[in-house]
Amino acid sequence: MTSPVNARPPRRHLAQLPTPLQPLDRLQQRYPDGPRIWVKRDDLTGCALSGNKIRKLEFSLAQALEEGCDTVITCGGLQSNHCRATALLCAQLGLKCHLLLRGEHQPPADGNLLLDQLAGAEISVYPAPQFTRELTTLFEHWEQHYAAQGRRAFVIPTGASDGIGVWGYFQASEELAADCRRVGISPGHILCATGSGGTQAGLSVGAHYHLPEAAVWGVNVCDDERWFLNKVARDLHEWRQRYALDTDVDAVDVRVIDDYVGPGYARADEEIYRSIAELAACEGLVLDPVYTGKAFHALLTERKAGRFGADGDMVFVHTGGLFGVFPHREHFSFLDH
Incomplete structure (x- = not known):
């Protein structure tokens, strides 16, 4: 057993730290x-x-790279801060990003969703009832989709939590x-x-x-x-x-x-x-x-x-x-x- 104070999990330094x-x-x-x-x-x-999402993603994305993944799939609401941060960091690291978003999109995009698009993320939007009911199945579907293309996907849950x-x-x-x-x-x-x-x-x-x-x-x-x-x-x-x-x-x-x-x-x-x-x-x-x-x-x-x-x-x-x-x-x- 190891003390967490001494542990050294995989990490990519992506945030501007320390914050004031x-x-x-x-x-x-x-x-x-x-x-x-x-x-x-x-x-x-x-x-x-x-x-705050970047602090968690420093570890999640480092783990994805450690496992040899080239694609990241994650999820959140239509205006998810976590999804926006994931999309931009994946672009920075050269990873494909696929976002599964909950809500009803009515163009034009605004806020975080606009930034998701600018970052080049693949975006799939699902109505809230379907998203809540089928999220596990949706993750599995897209993992299999990328595996069939010869890609290796890493799943990050809501908020990298x-x-x-x-x-x-x-x-x-x-x-x-x-x-x-x-x-x-x-x-x-x-x-x-x-x-x-x-x-x-x-x-x-x-x-x-x-x-x-x-x-x-x-x-x-x-x-x-x-x-x-x-x-x-x-x-x-x-x-x-x-x-x-x-x-x-x-x-x-x-x-x-x-x-x-x-x-x-x-x-x-x-x-x-x-x-x-x-x-x-x-x-x-x-x-x-x-x-x-x-x-x-x-x-x-x-x-x-x-x-x-x-x-x-x-x-x-x-x-x-x-x-x-x-x-x-x-x-x-x-x-x-």
Whole structure:
């Protein structure tokens, strides 16, 4: 058995790291009651490649290359940040990328979908009921399709959230711990949006080793608390088994802040859009309505309610999503008044 601190899984250094850790001082002046808020700027992992997915894909795509694959198949919503990052990184690495997308495409393409097309990805769009019902079969179909062409395909699940992807935010936790030492803080709480569970899994086990005084909270943007507790546990057990690690993953503290899903995945209430606009005007920090906007709104609401205590420091992990703002443009009409 190996300690994850000493493990060396295959990795391609594709993100612009380390990302900054910054205090939100003007927001703190506006809302002074509660812990000081810092933001880990993982929206700055690249330009078109911005966001948290790249940290996980550094390991997933390295594994694909390690296995001699020339094609990557992955999946997500029509405006998936993960699919956009995968498409661009595959182009960078010379891999064919095939995206299985959930939704109803009405041209012209916008946001992440436009970037998928620019990156040259093969795109198959399926209605949501079929996508949900048949995803495993669809993966198998396309794997066999490429095998018949003499190609070798590597499948990456939603959000690169599996035992391989855990490494992305395990390593990010070590980086964050170094950031905290540099600025002289010991955060009591770390908070992120959670949509497929992989970022939360990596942060939770990473903090277990590198920031043991911090509680990691995932704000679910779909499904519910029980689903994410189970999903994070599955990812961590797969991670431990795949790499023969000595981590007692059942001892890892996993916490979920529920009740902020709103109307559903990739849908938001007006209060979320107004929170996004407020933070952009106050700090020049842009969130998105699908992930970070909901998570940061939860942070402010729960901080005001006293969940995180009265003082100390907390870190919000900004997981990106900038391109997801544009397809929601009509919901910001209040800015015109």
